[in-house]
Amino acid sequence: MKIGFIGLGIMGESMSENIVKKHNDEVYVFDFVKEKVDLLQSKGAIPCASALELAEKSDVIISMVPKSEHSKQVYTSITPALNSTKTCIDMSTIDPSASVEISKFVKQTGAEFIDAPVVKSKPAAISATLGIYVGGSKEVYDKMKDILLYMGSNIIYMGENGKGLVMKIAHNALVSQIQNGVNETLTLATKNGISVEDYTKAISYGGGQNFYLDGKSKSIAENNFATAFSVENMAKDVDICINLAKECGVNMPGEAVAQEVYHKSLELGYDKEDFCATIKTVRGA
Ligand SMILES: NC(=O)c1ccc[n+]([C@@H]2O[C@H](COP(=O)([O-])OP(=O)(O)OC[C@H]3O[C@@H](n4cnc5c(N)ncnc54)[C@H](O)[C@@H]3O)[C@@H](O)[C@H]2O)c1
Structure with a gap:
């Protein structure tokens, strides 16, 4: 079974590298940025000049691109290559309704389509321990599970098309609120003379202990906002959540x-920095 991977950014680079390492057949890759394709080629992947070429050569097409418009663009551009021998897996975090729309036009070609967004960040992409939430036909999910296991260790089936994404948006909304709680209470503690290190240790002794703080405390203490997950991408997820909440009352x-914190962070120009840079917005730089 030949696998194609589109979108070799922070996450896609490591996810596709794990597929190359573990899969016993050809793995094709494509990204607009040539250096990213060259890097994967140096690790054993076969480069393609376009998403369409990749889709023509692959039985399973995986995408990991930033936003709804990028996923729509990918699947529109590969439609001529799709037929009943192909299965598409979009692992990008996009609007669930956009994904359902994509699933409809993909399925009209006879191809299968599932949404499989991921949780956790770059370290888990490297160690293939991502969490993966799946939406779509259970039969297709069962067939694709071994491929998903190349990239993740915790996989959960959530229901029909779009439901993996609904769960992912709920997950990231929770993270954004935990993060806001950390940002506010950490700012309060430091303004009262407590170090980031002592705050983190003290929180870990109580019910406030959380994955976000455990993972980001060192970066925050060092004012190191090198990007693992961008402010821009988390702002997108928060906006999707607010729209979904409005739609269903x-x-x-x-x-x-x-x-509000995310929009302010974008205004302040933190869009490309890691999402823990929102602490600067809350504490006033
Ligand atoms: N970074 C994280 O920690 C993380 C964690 C979980 C989920 N996500 C989600 O995963 C997705 C990707 O995130 P990322 O951090 O890897 O983003 P990124 O911006 O680092 O990478 C996206 C890549 O997609 C490529 N791309 C965009 N449109 C394309 C197209 N039409 N054809 C080919 N390539 C295209 C870009 O050139 C880029 O290399 C986003 O939806 C994000 O919300 C990210």
Whole structure:
């Protein structure tokens, strides 16, 4: 079975590298940025000049691109190559309704389509321990599970097309609110003479202990905002959540606060920095 991977950014680079290492057949790759394709080629992948060429050569097509418009563009451009022998897996975090729309036009070609967004960040992409939330036909998921296991260790089936993404958006909304709690209480502690290190240790002794703080405390203490997950991408997820909540009549005041912090962070020019740079917005730089 030949696998193609589109989108070799922070996450896609390591996810596709794991597929190259573990899969016993050809792995094709494509990204707009040639250096990213060259890097994967140096690790054993076969480069393609376009997403369409990749889709023509692959049985399973995986995409890991930033936003809804990018996923739409990928699947529109490869439609001529799709037929009943092909399965598409979009692992990007996009609007669930955009993904359902894509699944419809892909399925009209006879091809299969599932959404399989991931949780955790670059270190888990490297160690193939991502969490993966799947939406789409259970039968297709069962067939694709071994491929998903090349990239992740915790995989959960959430239901029909779009449901993997609904769960992913709920997950990231929770992270954005945990993050906001950390940003506010850490700022309060440091303004009162407590170091980031002592705050982190003290929190870990109580019910406030959390994965976000454990993972980001060192970077925050060092003011190191090198990007593992960008402010821009998390702002996108928060916006998707607020729209989804409006559509289904759910009141989310906590998430509205997180959205305010994210929009302010974008205004301040932190868009390409790691999402822990939101602490600068909360503490006033
Ligand atoms: N970085 C993280 O920690 C993380 C964790 C979980 C989920 N995600 C989600 O995964 C997705 C990708 O995130 P990332 O951090 O890897 O982003 P990124 O910006 O680092 O990488 C995206 C890549 O996609 C490429 N691309 C965009 N459109 C393309 C197209 N039409 N054809 C080919 N290549 C295209 C870009 O050139 C880029 O290399 C996003 O939806 C993000 O929200 C990221």
